[in-house]
Amino acid sequence: MYRCSEIVRLISSEEYLTAGLLKRLGIRLHLAACRNCRRYARQLRALAAALREAAGPVPAAEIETAKRLVLERLAQKP
Template identity: 40%
Template sequence: MTETTSGNLDMPTCQEVALRLSDHLDRALPLRRSLGVQAHLALCPNCRRYAAQLRETLGLARAAGQAAPADEAGEAAALAMFDRLAKKGA
């Protein structure tokens, strides 16, 4: 998400949302970034699907008593999912 000269924020890209989604779901993002992620999710069906899959995966991991994946693994999974969704839309 980038700041414009007027001080308004641009909508985050799918890749930015994928990288921040876990923190968003954990309520670990600053309010302004979290609102950007929410706005993007409202408009992007691919990212909504990814968010639903991530929620389910994290819920299953927590139910099994496992910690969430390491940040690097989570980022790699997010980027792989983004690439697959981008190719589907192309």
């Protein structure tokens, strides 16, 4: 049976993705029995969602500058 500390490592490093059947089963059994690790696992999923949200839109001025530079580059001799 895995310890909580091992479960936390396996989940956050995504080592479980490449784990064999037995290891995966062990992780599942632990999660079924351990409220704390279930909560932790749920939080990590929420973190990924938060990361996707966090990067807000890029200011229009930055995009304009970038576009101008790209078009200048295009105008240079090939």
